[in-house]
Amino acid sequence: MASEYGPAGVRVNHVRATRVANQQVFPDNALGRPITAEEVAATIAWLGSDQATGINGQIIEVSGGERGLTEVPAAATS
Amino acid sequence: MTEPLRLSLQVDRPVEHAFWVWTAKISLWWPADHTVSAGPGVEVVLEPRVGGRLFERTAGGAVHEWGEVTVFEPPRRLGYRWHLRGDRTDATEVHISFVPDGEAATRIEVEHRGWERLGARGPGAQVLLSGRNQQVVETVATHIAASGGNAQTAVVDPTSPPQVRDYLTAVAGHGPVDVVFNGVGMPGPATGYGIPYDELDPKVLTDAVALVVGSQFLTAREAARLMAPAGRGSIITIASTNGRSGRPHTGGIGGIGVTAGAWSHWPSAWPANTARQAYASTTCAPPE
Numbered sequence: 001m002a003s004e005y006g007p008a009g010v011r012v013n014h015v016r017a018t019r020v021a022n023q024q025v026f027p028d029n030a031l032g033r034p035i036t037a038e039e040v041a042a043t044i045a046w047l048g049s050d051q052a053t054g055i056n057g058q059i060i061e062v063s064g065g066e067r068g069l070t071e072v073p074a075a076a077t078s
Numbered sequence: 079m080t081e082p083l084r085l086s087l088q089v090d091r092p093v094e095h096a097f098w099v100w101t102a103k104i105s106l107w108w109p110a111d112h113t114v115s116a117g118p119g120v121e122v123v124l125e126p127r128v129g130g131r132l133f134e135r136t137a138g139g140a141v142h143e144w145g146e147v148t149v150f151e152p153p154r155r156l157g158y159r160w161h162l163r164g165d166r167t168d169a170t171e172v173h174i175s176f177v178p179d180g181e182a183a184t185r186i187e188v189e190h191r192g193w194e195r196l197g198a199r200g201p202g203a204q205v206l207l208s209g210r211n212q213q214v215v216e217t218v219a220t221h222i223a224a225s226g227g228n229a230q231t232a233v234v235d236p237t238s239p240p241q242v243r244d245y246l247t248a249v250a251g252h253g254p255v256d257v258v259f260n261g262v263g264m265p266g267p268a269t270g271y272g273i274p275y276d277e278l279d280p281k282v283l284t285d286a287v288a289l290v291v292g293s294q295f296l297t298a299r300e301a302a303r304l305m306a307p308a309g310r311g312s313i314i315t316i317a318s319t320n321g322r323s324g325r326p327h328t329g330g331i332g333g334i335g336v337t338a339g340a341w342s343h344w345p346s347a348w349p350a351n352t353a354r355q356a357y358a359s360t361t362c363a364p365p366e
Contacts, residue, residue: 001298001313008306012298012313038112040316048257048312 002057011056013047015040018063030065082191085231087216089184093176096184097153100174101126113142124158126150132158145169160190188220206249206357208234236260236293246300249357254308258301258357260294261316290317301357 002012017040018029029035040062046052047060089096099107101124108122119137124130130147146169149157154176161169170192177185209215212233219229234245249255269286270278294315305311 001302005302005306008302009309010302010305010311010313012302013315015314015316017316017318037109044259044314044316047314048259052312 006056011047011053013055013057014059015043015047016059016061016063018061018066028067029063030067033064035062035064082189082193083229084187084189085216085219085229086185086187087213087220088179089186090182091184092182093178093184094153096186097156097176100176100186101150101152101156126152132160145172149173186220205229206232208232208236208245208357210235236297237289239296242296242300246297246304246357250304255301255304255311255357257312257314258297258305259314259316260297 005012018035043060043062047055091099104124105122110118110120113120113122113134117136121135122133123135124132125147128147128150130150131143132145132147133141133143135141143161145158145160147156147158148171149155156174156176158172159169160172170190173189173191175187175189177187179185207215207219207229208231210233212231215231215233219231232245235241246255267273268282270282273282298313298315301311301313305313
């Protein structure tokens with residue numbers, strides 16, 4: 001789809017979002033903390049903005065560098 | 079003059095209870111990730127008096143002021159000036175009416191006005207929000223309006239080709255559609271979540287895939303059809319990383335319903351001159 005509509009100026013991208021901070025489990029990631037919905041939203045907003053006109057046909061993962069799954073630390077759910 | 083933004087929603091509680099939850103228990107329902115800090119343990123406070131503050135307090139004690147209460151008439155009327163992320167002199171005004179609908183239900187009507195004070199910044203992108211479940215889209219739209227955004231809702235089934243085409247065509251009749259976003263939220267059992275593979279009915283999986291992939295395809299296809307003649311547009315689909323999380327029986331789809339909350343960040347992320355219209359749809363397997 002990105003190839004078919006790219007010449008017409010239409011960009012098509014995909015965001016792979018991890019579980020976010022207010023869920024009970026979160027993936028063990030390289031950042032060592034849950035990702036927030038705002039961080040996912042920021043990526044989506046950026047892809048939709050004129051700041052990302054060169055991005056097309058990409059899968060962008062917002063996971064903090066996901067590795068596995070673990071329980072959310074108590075401090076993250078209080 | 080920019081017209082006020084208006085929306086309403088229905089709750090199955092008496093008006094006194096609805097007003098109490100909206101004000102005294104605001105921390106219970108305000109999405110924690112839709113705050114300035116977006117951090118764990120954030121508390122939202124609405125001081126129950128005219129002149130009271132509306133603010134968030136982080137777990138570390140930092141305070142971010144959002145606005146000032148201008149009307150406090152329990153259980154029927156609430157108003158506040160809203161200047162989050164802006165200058166206090168540019169504050170817009172939010173007025174909320176709690177209208178009894180019988181003895182056990184309340185209609186909550188939200189009006190956000192005063193956009194002319196923002197000048198060229200305006201209210202940001204016009205977000206057209208649709209989904210199969212009216213309550214879901216209205217709830218998200220309420221968050222958008224209460225935080226200074228501009229969202230209109232519609233009930234559209236993203237798995238229905240004629241419904242998607244008709245609605246997007248109607249949207250495009252009001253101006254170019256710049257951004258299209260489709261998110262999918264499904265209850266765990268509808269995706270096979272938690273069911274050992276040996277016991278999983280293949281139809282659960284194939285139905286879920288059809289719902290997710292089918293709705294993404296339909297929305298993207300109709301969006302592209304409208305965007306191509308305009309020579310611009312951005313189509314964004316979203317899915318979760320569940321499938322490779324390493325946790326048994328998570329399947330490869332679902333689990334991203336929480337990103338619905340993320341939509342409320344769009345208006346502030348996209349200035350008025352960046353996106354004129356953004357169409358967002360949500361696909362949820364019944365029951366939502």
